Amino acid sequence: xxxxxxxxxxxxxxxxxxxxxxxxxxxxxxxxxxxxxxxxxxxxxxxxxxxxxxxxxxxxxxxxxxxxxxxxxxxxxxxxxxxxxxxxxxxxxxxxxxxxxxxxxxxxxxxxxxxxxxxxxxxxxxxxxxxxxxxxxxxxxxxxxxxxxxxxxxxxxxxxxxxxxxxxxxxxxxxxxxxxxxxxxxxx
Amino acid sequence: xxxxxxxxxxxxxxxxxxxxxxxxxxxxxxxxxxxxxxxxxxxxxxxxxxxxxxxxxxxxxxxxxxxxxxxxxxxxxxxxxxxxxxxxxxxxxxxxxxxxxxxxxxxxxxxxxxxxxxxxxxxxxxxxxxxxxxxxxxxxxxxxxxxxxxxxxxxxxxxxxxxxxxxxxxxxxxxxxxxxxxxxxxxxxxxxxxxxxxxxxxxxxxxxx
Numbered sequence: 573x574x575x576x577x578x579x580x581x582x583x584x585x586x587x588x589x590x591x592x593x594x595x596x597x598x599x600x601x602x603x604x605x606x607x608x609x610x611x612x613x614x615x616x617x618x619x620x621x622x623x624x625x626x627x628x629x630x631x632x633x634x635x636x637x638x639x640x641x642x643x644x645x646x647x648x649x650x651x652x653x654x655x656x657x658x659x660x661x662x663x664x665x666x667x668x669x670x671x672x673x674x675x676x677x678x679x680x681x682x683x684x685x686x687x688x689x690x691x692x693x694x695x696x697x698x699x700x701x702x703x704x705x706x707x708x709x710x711x712x713x714x715x716x717x718x719x720x721x722x723x724x725x726x727x728x729x730x731x732x733x734x735x736x737x738x739x740x741x742x743x744x745x746x747x748x749x750x751x752x753x754x755x756x757x758x759x760x
Numbered sequence: 761x762x763x764x765x766x767x768x769x770x771x772x773x774x775x776x777x778x779x780x781x782x783x784x785x786x787x788x789x790x791x792x793x794x795x796x797x798x799x800x801x802x803x804x805x806x807x808x809x810x811x812x813x814x815x816x817x818x819x820x821x822x823x824x825x826x827x828x829x830x831x832x833x834x835x836x837x838x839x840x841x842x843x844x845x846x847x848x849x850x851x852x853x854x855x856x857x858x859x860x861x862x863x864x865x866x867x868x869x870x871x872x873x874x875x876x877x878x879x880x881x882x883x884x885x886x887x888x889x890x891x892x893x894x895x896x897x898x899x900x901x902x903x904x905x906x907x908x909x910x911x912x913x914x915x916x917x918x919x920x921x922x923x924x925x926x927x928x929x930x931x932x933x934x935x936x937x938x939x940x941x942x943x944x945x946x947x948x949x950x951x952x953x954x955x956x957x958x959x960x961x962x963x964x965x966x967x968x969x
Contacts, residue, residue: 615790616789624958633951634949654935712932713929713930713938716935717807717808717929717957721809725809
């Protein structure tokens, strides 16, 4: 099967007469196989890893009918406000909010949400937690995606991206002394 | 004592069969690969833990670069022809036959509809250098939602399923631009859509494993 043709050039029966040397027709395929498999590997890697993933986003429908708006319990709700410079603010409940600062790191807002969730589970035996996501004009799209992602990491059942209210703006102004509405130029 | 002779065997293996298989695989992968279409925008998407993959067909893709300009793209040449005919009637902007053909071949664009004929008349190589200002999507002039509606109608007529809306935003785009885009979609009750992201490791799974 793989032996070289040993009879090539081994003639001696016919004396005299110019004879062209018999050459083997077999070619060493090893480098060709190497190359082919390299290309196969390349195509396999590029095809499977290039597909982007998607996050499913459901925005609350804008309805004028007040009856359709669901009521949420104050003790089960939490508000997170994304601000510029990768910082964020959060407060619990709705009336008498205490604004606190956090960030997007593993020990930042994730721990806060998980803690809140455990509190609710201990109190009511259900994991109903509502998180309202708001963003100042200084926040970036990345922040929004990160926050949505954080919601799925901590498996918060109900969350929504909503507009900032006047109370939120006042709270941040009181805390930082600057209006959150001052947008930085995009792309910086 | 007679010596036991082990017959010498060649170590060479016939590679022909292996070569056949590998080239067959190579051809298969080359033919099935879809090359990334030319996009007029550079978008660096943020990452998320979501593992849902984007489908190949039936996606209205709205890309947003870091300046917040919005670009529209939709797959399928027939769908795109139907879209532009619809839009031409809506905004009363006439397109020539040649322009419609060129539009069907163009994957993605980002200009107000009034500038679209001029963009289509450019040569493909000039089109790459042309800076596209994005599709207007503010409340006063909401062309984007028109494009989305037109593609919904065109795609539903062709495949009898509604296409999904996917937003591919640059991580550095600022929130007001994103908000403007979402508001534009919500003004016509498009409340469900996808955010296109890169894959990132899930911290919950890391703990378990």
